[in-house]
Amino acid sequence: MNALIGMPQGAEWLVILAIVVLVFGAAKLPDLARGTGQALRIFKNETKGLKDDDEAPKPEAARPTELPPISSVDESRTDTTLQDRQTDNRNG
Template sequence: MFGRLGAPEIILILVVVVLLFGAKKLPDMARSLGKSARILKSEAKAMKEEGNTPAPAPSGNEQPPAQRTIQASPGDVTSSRPVNEPTDTTQR
């Protein structure tokens, strides 16, 4: 029933989307979706890198970690935001 989408079905879906959202808003929606995908990708990469780094040995005089800046895309400074890294307050 829903297994195969041919060209007429895809064209019909696109026409319905254009009618619902309007041609003026579609580029903005696509741009917003692209930014969201880039942010998700950079966050996933940061989490992956964080998981690969070994945990530092605890010491008595720890300094707070430096603040990172997350950017939506490389070179995009208008949507960058500083992020405070979570601190581990558990005692072992």
């Protein structure tokens, strides 16, 4: 087996940790860990949400609903008023 392909062990982890401390600084490491944890939590929640969406049954197509009348004015009265206006405009 090739030793370059395996996971880091023992002293290799210490070297990696030392490089991270040098690059980011010891003061920023807690913030970096907190941000990474939050990002992982958000990622897990989103992937769980996607799985739940795939498993949920698809809803039926929404049926169109009947719209309520535009106003409470009596329709026969409205038709008469419209006819009166048309007559007035012609006679005008």
